[in-house]
Amino acid sequence: MRCSKFLAAGMLLVASTPALAQAPSFSNVGRAATKEEIHAWDIAVAPDGKGLPPGQGTAKEGATIFEAKCASCHGQAAEGGKIGPTLLGSKNDIETFTTLRPVRSIGGYWAFATTVWDYINRAMPRNQGGSLRPDEVYALTAFILSKNGIIRESDILDAKTLPKIQMPNRNGFVPQRFEDIPDERKRGCRQGICP
Helix, strand or coil: CHHHHHHHHHHHHHHHHHHHHCCCCCCCCCCCCCHHHHHHHCCCCCCCCCCCCCCEEEHHHHHHHHHHHCHHHHCCCCCCCCCCCCCCCCHHHHHHHHCCCCCCCHHHHCCCHHHHHHHHHHHCCCCCCCCCCHHHHHHHHHHHHHHCCCCCCCCEEECCCHHHCCCCCHHHCCCCCHHHCCCHHHHCCECCECC
16 A cells, blocks of 8 residues: 555656646746837826826817717716716715715816826726827816816816816815825824724
8 A cells, every 4th residue: 555655656756747847948038128118108197297298178179079989988968878977076076975875076086187187098988098199188187177167168288287276175085295194103003003
């Protein structure tokens, strides 16, 4: 019995040796990304507007783009459709964040207007994220912010004006200055529990 165990273990070792010997070598696979390739993926936009490209747009221009590229999902008046949620909200939406059913509208949920721009740029239209030109993204952002009463329809959005927009619930998420975010270690927080 003992001998058969050793024999079985030896046969298993011999049977697996050729498979190990034939394992592919992965040296010299791939290459370093070029500066242009890195730049193409480096599309992050910060709350202060760092990373926004040149371009501009108005709500009027955005209405035309919205009708052509967004209304099929979000409804003709941005009221929501079968696929996309409503893009409209009210000032009362902020009050819903203390309830079990918060309304995540543009004005109530988004702390920075630059985040709205960044999301449209990265993810819209559905299944075609990144296909819009910067001018189109500025125009769509202006259209949505205008529909929510955050900016006037005549306002021109660009890399300088967009970061200056004060979103209605801006202070509901983070302090005015990032430096004011408390240091959890100084507060005595341990494992996610703060006094």
